[in-house]
Amino acid sequence: MANSFFENVYHVVTMIRPGRVATYGQIATYLGNRRAARTVGWALRALPEGSSVPWHRVINSQGRISTSTTLQRVLLEEEGVKFDERGCIDLNRYLWEGPQ
DNA sequence: CGGTTGACTTTCC
DNA sequence: AGGAAAGCCAACC
Numbered sequence: 001m002a003n004s005f006f007e008n009v010y011h012v013v014t015m016i017r018p019g020r021v022a023t024y025g026q027i028a029t030y031l032g033n034r035r036a037a038r039t040v041g042w043a044l045r046a047l048p049e050g051s052s053v054p055w056h057r058v059i060n061s062q063g064r065i066s067t068s069t070t071l072q073r074v075l076l077e078e079e080g081v082k083f084d085e086r087g088c089i090d091l092n093r094y095l096w097e098g099p100q
Numbered sequence: 101c102g103g104t105t106g107a108c109t110t111t112c113c
Numbered sequence: 114a115g116g117a118a119a120g121c122c123a124a125c126c
Contacts, residue, residue, distance in 0.1 A: 005123060024108050028122090035121040037108040042124070045107050058107080066107040 005031065009043040015099045016057045019080045021089060022096035023061050030098075041066065057096075063089040 008031050016022050024037040033039075044055045056075040059065055064087055065072045073083060081094050 025110095028108085033122065035109085036123070038106060038121070039108090039123045041107040042105080042122090043107095046124085047107095055107085060107080061109060068107080072107090 005033075005036070005039060006043045006046075009040050010047075010051075010053050012099075013044070013053050013055060013058055016054060016096050018054075019094070020096045021057045021059050021063075021076065021081060021091075021094045023059060023091075024066075025061055026096065027058065059089060063091045 009027060012027050012030055013022070024040040025034065027040045028034055028036040031040075040058070044053075044058060047053055047055050056072040057079075059072075065076075073087070076089070077083065081089055083089060
């Protein structure tokens with residue numbers, strides 16, 4: 001599947017298991033470009049609402065949501081991801097371990 | 101083809 | 114510790 005970077009991002013995000021999260025940089029690194037984290041966010045931003053891609057499982061390196069909505073936090077909490085009082089996720093515990 | 105943009109990351113102060 | 118600035122990359126216009 002040597003499609004566009006776009007498609008690759010969607011594919012990787014889809015592989016993230018429920019209750020797990022991944023950072024933009026982590027995905028970029030997985031695709032071969034550690035520096036392309038911004039592009040990953042760019043791709044997810046362009047994602048339509050009804051998409052089957054679990055975009056809410058993608059967060060920034062600080063373990064916080066980067067979107068302008070709180071929907072992402074709600075969706076994650078429904079999957080069992082806990083947020084501390086500062087709105088941060090414990091990356092050491094919920095960070096994606098890789099495909100399967 | 102070239103400048104702009106952005107749901108990032110890292111480094112410096 | 115926390116905010117500001119710089120660096121980087123692919124898609125858009």
